[in-house]
Amino acid sequence: MTEEGNPAPAPRSMFDRMRERLVPDGLPEDDRGRIRMVVNSLVLHLHPAKVPERTLRWTYSWGLGGLSAVLMMLLGVTGIILLNNYTPAVPQAYLDILELRSNVWFGELIRNLHHWSANLLIIVAVLHLVRVFLTGAYRPPRELNWLIGAGMLVLVLAANFTGYLLPWDQLAFWAITVGTSILSYVPLAGEWLSRLALGGPEVGGNTLLNFYSMHISFIPLLIFALMSYHFWRVRKDGGLTMPRGLDEAEPPISERVTTIPHLVRKELVFALAWIAALLVFAMLVPAPLEDIANPDVSPNPAKAPWYFLGLQELLLHFHPLVAGIILPGLAALAVFMLPFFDTNPASVGVYFRSRRGRSLTFLSAGLALVLTPLWVLLDEYLLNWSAWLPGWPALLSNGLIPLAVLLLPLFLLDEWLVRSFKADTEERVLFIAGFVFTAFLILTAVGIFFRGPGMGLYWPWELPVAGH
Amino acid sequence: MTESLPDRKPSRRDFLKLIWAVFGGAAAVEAAGIFIAYLQPRLAEGEFGSRITVGMVDDFPAGSVTHIPNGRLYLVRLPDGGFLAIYHRCTHLGCTVPWDQALGKFVCPCHNSQFDMPGNVENPPAPRALDLFQLTIENNEIKVDTGTVLQRQAFDETQVVYA
Numbered sequence: 001m002t003e004e005g006n007p008a009p010a011p012r013s014m015f016d017r018m019r020e021r022l023v024p025d026g027l028p029e030d031d032r033g034r035i036r037m038v039v040n041s042l043v044l045h046l047h048p049a050k051v052p053e054r055t056l057r058w059t060y061s062w063g064l065g066g067l068s069a070v071l072m073m074l075l076g077v078t079g080i081i082l083l084n085n086y087t088p089a090v091p092q093a094y095l096d097i098l099e100l101r102s103n104v105w106f107g108e109l110i111r112n113l114h115h116w117s118a119n120l121l122i123i124v125a126v127l128h129l130v131r132v133f134l135t136g137a138y139r140p141p142r143e144l145n146w147l148i149g150a151g152m153l154v155l156v157l158a159a160n161f162t163g164y165l166l167p168w169d170q171l172a173f174w175a176i177t178v179g180t181s182i183l184s185y186v187p188l189a190g191e192w193l194s195r196l197a198l199g200g201p202e203v204g205g206n207t208l209l210n211f212y213s214m215h216i217s218f219i220p221l222l223i224f225a226l227m228s229y230h231f232w233r234v235r236k237d238g239g240l241t242m243p244r245g246l247d248e249a250e251p252p253i254s255e256r257v258t259t260i261p262h263l264v265r266k267e268l269v270f271a272l273a274w275i276a277a278l279l280v281f282a283m284l285v286p287a288p289l290e291d292i293a294n295p296d297v298s299p300n301p302a303k304a305p306w307y308f309l310g311l312q313e314l315l316l317h318f319h320p321l322v323a324g325i326i327l328p329g330l331a332a333l334a335v336f337m338l339p340f341f342d343t344n345p346a347s348v349g350v351y352f353r354s355r356r357g358r359s360l361t362f363l364s365a366g367l368a369l370v371l372t373p374l375w376v377l378l379d380e381y382l383l384n385w386s387a388w389l390p391g392w393p394a395l396l397s398n399g400l401i402p403l404a405v406l407l408l409p410l411f412l413l414d415e416w417l418v419r420s421f422k423a424d425t426e427e428r429v430l431f432i433a434g435f436v437f438t439a440f441l442i443l444t445a446v447g448i449f450f451r452g453p454g455m456g457l458y459w460p461w462e463l464p465v466a467g468h
Numbered sequence: 469m470t471e472s473l474p475d476r477k478p479s480r481r482d483f484l485k486l487i488w489a490v491f492g493g494a495a496a497v498e499a500a501g502i503f504i505a506y507l508q509p510r511l512a513e514g515e516f517g518s519r520i521t522v523g524m525v526d527d528f529p530a531g532s533v534t535h536i537p538n539g540r541l542y543l544v545r546l547p548d549g550g551f552l553a554i555y556h557r558c559t560h561l562g563c564t565v566p567w568d569q570a571l572g573k574f575v576c577p578c579h580n581s582q583f584d585m586p587g588n589v590e591n592p593p594a595p596r597a598l599d600l601f602q603l604t605i606e607n608n609e610i611k612v613d614t615g616t617v618l619q620r621q622a623f624d625e626t627q628v629v630y631a
Contacts (some may be wrong), residue, residue, distance in 0.1 A: 175576070177561070178560045181562035196507055202557070202562070296535075298564045298566070298578060302578040319595060392594070394595040396597070398593065398595075423532070453577070454580045
């Protein structure tokens with residue numbers, strides 16, 4: 001680059017050139033430089049160069065999507081490390097976990113970190129979905145990203161479920177036995193599907209290998225691809241929805257600030273704080289491990305993983321086709337359809353849409369809070385459909401009829417809202433979703449804290465302590 | 469060719485598009501079929517699933533229930549002396565159902581389904597009676613074919629085998 005009249009630059013050493021190429025120049029000092037840095041970076045350019053300051057409010061998004069991504073990264077790293085000390089074979093898998101706990105440097109810590117991150121991810125992903133639901137952020141043009149997100153939630157559950165079997169202890173074996181048996185109730189293809197997933201007539205070595213391969217290759221690859229697309233889509237759809245208070249009529253105009261440092265700094269601090277907290281938690285609380293799997297002895301009680309206990313609770317009350325297939329299928333269909341029939345753009349970004357929406361949500365959640373435990377108790381001690389309808393097929397007497405009896409009041413309440421209060425689509429959606437979601441949370445809590453030996457109802461302090 | 473009328477003849481391009489779609493679709497179906505076939509269960513021989521000899525008729529007193537772990541079954545001898553080979557897997561969600569001698573019934577630890585000695589449902593959520601295996605008696609020797617699971621709604625006399 002010598003030009004006429006300019007003195008030739010001093011020749012640089014090879015090490016100078018290496019440093020220039022490999023070590024960044026330091027952070028840019030003006031907004032122009034900051035914008036250039038975002039635009040030119042592979043990772044950072046998932047963000048826009050500038051963001052409206054108002055969307056950075058911590059109390060709007062709660063950082064839940066970002067935390068999910070942090071947990072995915074932690075899971076990827078700890079998962080890869082764990083691969084070096086694991087054999088997907090019976091009984092070696094269990095022996096490897098024992099070895100990992102007692103004889104591998106930091107083995108227990110890595111396992112705990114992986115275990116707790118995976119469990120936290122389920123909670124965070126569900127909360128993220130709830131946040132997006134409550135602020136109406138799934139509405140056009142964000143329909144596709146809502147679907148991608150829901151798909152990722154299913155994959156996260158699948159990743160958790162396949163990972164649950166890998167330690168090959170009693171907890172793993174029976175949770176997977178119960179979980180995969182639900183598959184066999186799929187009409188027509190059920191037995192075939194269940195055999196395909198299990199690789200045989202019952203949970204065994206082939207199941208372990210199937211689940212292992214799904215857990216370490218197919219599912220994480222798919223999640224990574226969808227996650228990248230999800231981020232990109234957020235940007236394409238115009239970033240986060242603009243937060244707005246219940247009393248603000250118009251979407252506010254917000255000042256735009258540069259992504260560096262305003263957004264990136266927050267993200268880094270947030271990620272670091274969570275990683276530190278998880279590390280401390282993983283040091284203090286060991287992941288559970290029970291005795292080696294024994295196909296002859298089901299533990300009492302035998303419970304599915306905690307995130308499926310709401311489903312297992314339903315299975316106690318309904319025929320498996322209703323509890324395992326029809327109800328989850330209807331819920332999945334509702335989630336899928338939501339952004340296509342609840343489309344009002346006016347209330348996007350407002351928690352609960354309006355004051356009335358907020359009251360309706362709390363009303364329905366409160367109703368579910370009272371009615372669900374009541375119904376669990378009634379069904380446990382008083383209702384006995386199959387005895388009252390002798391000779392009826394179990395699918396009717398223990399399935400569709402009680403289901404209809406339960407859904408009827410919800411339907412009537414919905415009608416009442418429409419007739420007496422002229423409730424519109426978005427208010428009815430809030431009401432029904434608030435009821436169903438709260439009811440499911442309570443069923444899950446009942447399954448976790450109130451079910452003991454023989455799946456009878458117990459107080460939490462009467463339950464035998466799980467694990468060792 | 470300029471107007472796309474509904475009844476115009478397919479152009480060469482339309483035809484080629486159709487051919488691509490048909491063959492592309494066929495290739496996708498084949499690939500999916502290969503993948504599913506590849507995942508089919510591979511069963512080892514001599515494991516659970518073969519015909520096993522359980523013991524002699526006189527080893528089992530009338531009114532007894534004996535667990536045969538390698539056959540995944542209970543050999544039930546009813547009070548009248550008849551035999552049943554009952555699969556130990558709960559018809560609800562697949563837990564192994566233990567025999568409770570004190571209560572005189574099968575009680576599933578997973579969801580509290582209960583079955584009487586011949587396997588009938590006494591308490592749901594189990595949707596049907598415990599499954600059976602085919603049982604034969606040759607020269608006082610009891611043999612059970614664990615390869616085929618026989619599903620039934622409820623117990624009836626024809627299922628019982630006598631020595």
